[in-house]
Amino acid sequence: MAMVSGASRGIGLAIARQLLADGYRVSIGVRDVASTREVYSDVSNAHLLVAEFDACDPGSAAAWVGSTLDRFGRIHALVNNAGIWRKVGFDSGDEADLDELWEVNAKAPFRLTRLVLPHLRACGTGRIVNIASTDGVRFRDLSCSVGYTMSKHALVALSHASRHAGYDDGVRVTALCPGAVATEMVAGLPGVTPLARQLPPATVAQVVAMLLALPNNASVAWMPLNTRLESTL
Numbered sequence: 001m002a003m004v005s006g007a008s009r010g011i012g013l014a015i016a017r018q019l020l021a022d023g024y025r026v027s028i029g030v031r032d033v034a035s036t037r038e039v040y041s042d043v044s045n046a047h048l049l050v051a052e053f054d055a056c057d058p059g060s061a062a063a064w065v066g067s068t069l070d071r072f073g074r075i076h077a078l079v080n081n082a083g084i085w086r087k088v089g090f091d092s093g094d095e096a097d098l099d100e101l102w103e104v105n106a107k108a109p110f111r112l113t114r115l116v117l118p119h120l121r122a123c124g125t126g127r128i129v130n131i132a133s134t135d136g137v138r139f140r141d142l143s144c145s146v147g148y149t150m151s152k153h154a155l156v157a158l159s160h161a162s163r164h165a166g167y168d169d170g171v172r173v174t175a176l177c178p179g180a181v182a183t184e185m186v187a188g189l190p191g192v193t194p195l196a197r198q199l200p201p202a203t204v205a206q207v208v209a210m211l212l213a214l215p216n217n218a219s220v221a222w223m224p225l226n227t228r229l230e231s232t233l
């Protein structure tokens with residue numbers, strides 16, 4: 001069974017749909033439970049738990065993990081997908097934006113990893129996929145958000161640390177680093193890959209499913225999924 005954060009829309013929705021289609025039982029953590037239930041009204045409670053999760057609220061992370069264990073008894077995979085973009089540069093954005101980026105994009109995945117790691121270790125083939133970004137492994141140019149880039153580099157660092165923490169017990173962790181994906185997050189942002197060449201969320205979801213299904217001796221520490229040619233990406 002797999003937990004997916006931020007599966008109300010965008011990439012998270014595509015990941016949850018892909019995993020359900022692949023036969024996983026899925027627990028999604030979302031801010032608005034009632035409206036998200038409607039999005040998944042075709043899926044039975046036996047296969048899907050829609051739980052409250054706000055990345056800015058530590059208590060909701062613990063409650064989501066607890067309700068997932070109550071419903072499904074064990075946890076095989078965690079996909080840290082929930083994330084935000086804010087423009088924070090040297091002459092734009094403010095400390096509140098930077099704090100929110102850190103809270104949602106870095107601290108919440110850390111918190112969930114801490115909570116879930118014992119259960120992933122217990123199953124012997126646990127998996128974590130962190131939805132980072134190409135902005136997590138390089139700084140492209142000053143049209144990018146410095147704050148977002150910092151938070152995604154932190155998520156990649158968390159991925160490497162988590163990989164070490166769980167490795168001996170069969171836990172495999174990947175920082176998946178897509179370029180622009182066609183969701184609300186990047187719609188109309190300057191400097192972003194034009195819409196026609198952006199990745200469909202379903203493509204990212206297929207890659208997540210592939211990463212979760214790999215055997216323990218095929219460990220992918222990080223994986224770029226670029227929409228454009230860059231020197232080593």
Ligand SMILES: NC(=O)c1ccc[n+]([C@@H]2O[C@H](COP(=O)([O-])OP(=O)(O)OC[C@H]3O[C@@H](n4cnc5c(N)ncnc54)[C@H](OP(=O)(O)O)[C@@H]3O)[C@@H](O)[C@H]2O)c1
Nearest residue numbers: 006008009010011031054055081082083133180181183185
């Ligand atoms: N789109 C891209 O080009 C791109 C590229 C690389 C990586 N990524 C990463 O992929 C992930 C998903 O992005 P997306 O493109 O699907 O963005 P999106 O369409 O804006 O969706 C963001 C998701 O995160 C959730 N979320 C935001 N703040 C939250 C909070 N405080 N607590 C819980 N959930 C929260 C949203 O929930 P609500 O519905 O409640 O707002 C929504 O489900 C993010 O981590 C993003 O950084 C995106």
